[in-house]
Amino acid sequence: MNKRDAIETKARILSAAEDIFSKVGFDGARVDDIAKEAGVNKALIYYYFKSKNEILETLFSSLIEDARRMLVKSMEGTPDVSGNDGYRKLFDIYIRFVSQKRKIIKVAVAESAKTNVSSSIIMELGNLIINAEIDALRKEYEKKGLHFPEDKQELLVMEFFTGLTPFLSYALYKDQWEDQYGMSEEVLQNYFYQAFKKAHLEAHLRW
Structure with missing residues (x-):
């Protein structure tokens, strides 16, 4: 994945997380749901972020x-x-x-x-x-x-x-x-x- 794709993917993950956090709250949000919303696999989220807390x-x-x-x-x-x-x-x-x-x-x-x-x-x-x-x-x-x-x-x-x-x-x-x-x-x-x-x-x- 080139740098531009990486930046876009990370931004998509953050946007998906923001949407889900605002709907169900941080505690109620699941990384699986963020991955689904962002259109990426769960492993890729953990490649960019150590945890859900780091996303927040x-x-x-x-x-x-x-x-x-x-x-x-x-x-x-x-x-x-x-x-x-x-x-x-x-x-x-x-x-x-x-x-x-x-x-x-x-x-x-x-x-x-x-x-x-x-x-x-x-x-x-x-x-x-x-x-x-x-x-x-x-x-x-x-x-x-x-x-x-x-x-x-x-x-x-x-x-x-x-x-x-x-x-x-x-x-x-x-x-x-x-x-x-x-x-x-x-x-x-x-x-x-x-x-x-x-x-x-x-x-x-x-x-």
Whole structure:
């Protein structure tokens, strides 16, 4: 197998695993099912990955790296995030990201909710996004000569529970909500943005 075929095969295995993990959960997934979904034999999966855990770790690592790239692009494309227009652009970038990554986000949330988890992928993802947003906001406040809040603990709590968590909920329930209420993706996103503005953006604007 040449290098290109190997890369494509590995990507197909990861895609199949992500699909199955999101449907039945990590614990309920079987390597045999992943092999069947990917159209490869089981031995080939173990050639690329030592275990099912390594497959999950690879998917989570990719999620973090994709989030990192998304944040770099978002901050380059929306230099002013302290106003309504800038925040709408940032919101749209985030909503596209969680929509595209909703399968692995479902798995990440489920795994992070386990009581015996020593390192939570959701906390790692949250730390990455929250710190990027806080740094961007601080720069905008400084440029405008405004005072930026010094209580970092308050900022972290607000960003996680009113900033990040709603997007995770959107990723978890987007498809179910559209089916349950016959709502289009565009309409749902617009209503979500209005609610997000009132809950999260208003808190920023009051500083």
